[in-house]
Amino acid sequence: MNPLTLPSHMNDLQTILKGLDWHELEHEVAREAQTRLVIVGPVNSGKSTLFNRLHGQRVSAVSAVPGTTKGVVEHPLGPFHLVDTPGFGEVWGTDRAAIAEAAAQQADLILLLLDAAAGVRQSDHDLYVSLQRFGHPIVVALNKADLVAQDLPWVLENAAKVLGLRPIPVSARTGKGISDALLPAILQAQPALAIAMARELPGVRAQLVGRIIRQTAWFNAAISLQPIPGLDIPVLLASQTRMVLRIAAAYGDSMRASHARELLTAMAGSLLSRYLGMQLAKLVPVLGWAVSSAVSAATTYAIGETARRYFEMGGNVRPLDLRTLYRRGRRLALGNLLRRQPVAPVGRGAEPATAAGSELPQG
Structure with missing residues (x-):
């Protein structure tokens, strides 16, 4: 392709934006927001405690009496449903296993919770074997x-042998191991859960939205190596638009492509120059491709951080401030992408983390 034929003014970039399949992007994010997590486990394994810990308030009854949950407790969190199934085994004449398996059959991901x-x-x-037949992660x-801290290595070794x-x-009671181990494992097994979990768990929203931004930035970096x-x-x-729509959904905003267009159009002047620079860099083999990849990652990261702040503020951000936030995010991009991200606690009193460098300019 002749570099002279690349987009050379604002209308060219807007033409490309209009050519995207906005409705398909909206539907894709909407489907992603409908993912369902089902918590399954034996009697008194702490499913209700974990359910309440994730939600941040008491929703499902907690008791020391095995099998206290008498039916499938399903609490709607927007389009995202956490299901606390009854304990397995016959209690009060009800076939708890059948009820729990019926709930698990509708899951996009099953969390099997056992008692250490x-x-x-x-x-x-x-x-565990019976749940595998559903084909869900x-x-x-x-x-x-x-409760078994001193014997935990032996308990884990025995569990590995059995399972x-x-x-x-x-620990659902203390929250230990949830943000730093359990949530990442859930998202690795079913990445689509990121939107719903971010929307309904404010304590880890910044962590999950940051994950969306970083993954999109690295994906675009790989794409730009061509x-x-x-x-x-x-x-x-398309990738950046989808990212903005996912961030909007994570903050409970309506999933309309107009949100993405508003942000991208507000930054279009900067984006145009970045895209042109990326494409011209490709004319230099190897080194130019690497530069293009780095610019793509930084641009995507800056867009994501700007979108994060935009939706944190409920969309009440002036276009001038959007451009300022974008430029600030671009300067911090590569350092933040390479830096290990902090882990936020889960549960009552957990406060959302604030992205570095995302404050609105004063005045």
């Missing part, structure tokens, strides 16, 4: 790890 204090038994292995966690895999040790000028622009715009 009771120890992992053959029945837990049988339960399964994450196995070992709750009440705080054939090493479960994630957590050497043909101009070929990656539609893909980058």
Whole structure:
């Protein structure tokens, strides 16, 4: 492609924006926001405690009496549903296993929660095997790890022998192991849960939105490594638009493409120069491709951080401030992408983290 044919003024970039399939992007994000997590486990494994910890308030009854949850407790969190299933086994004449399996069948991801204090038994292995037949991703966690802290290495070793895999040790009571181990494992197994979890769990929203931004930035960096000028622009715009829509959904904003267009158009002057620079850099083999990739990652990161702040403020951000936030995010981009991100606590009193360098300019 001749670099002279690349977008050379604002209308060219807007033409590309209008050519994107906005409705398909909206529908894709809407489908992603409908993902469903089901918590399954034996009697008294702490499912209700974990459910309440994730939600940040008491929703499901908690009791020391095995099998206190008498039915499938399903609490709607927008389009995202957490289901606290009853304990497995016959209690009060009800087939709890059938009820729980019926709920698990509707899951996009199953969280199997076992009891570290009771120890992992053959029945837990049988339960794990029975859940596998649904074909859904399964994450196995070992709750009440705080009660067996001294013996935890032995408990985990025994669990690995029985189950054939090493479960994630957590404490639903204290919150330990949830943000730094369980949530990342859930998102790795089912990335689509990021939107719903970010929307309904304010304590980890910044962490999850940051994950969306970073993943999109690295994806676009890889796309921009291809050497043909101009070929990656539609893909980058679609990817960045989808990222903005996902961030909007994470903050509970209506998932309309107009949100993405508003942000991208407000930054279009800067974006145009960045895109042109990226494409011209591709004319220099290897080094130019690497430069194009780095610019793509930084631009995507800056767009994501600007969108994050925009939706944090409920959309009440002036166009001039949007451009200022974008430029600030671009300066911080590569350093933040390479830096290890802090982990936020989960539960009551957890405050959302603030992205570095995302403050609005004063005046």
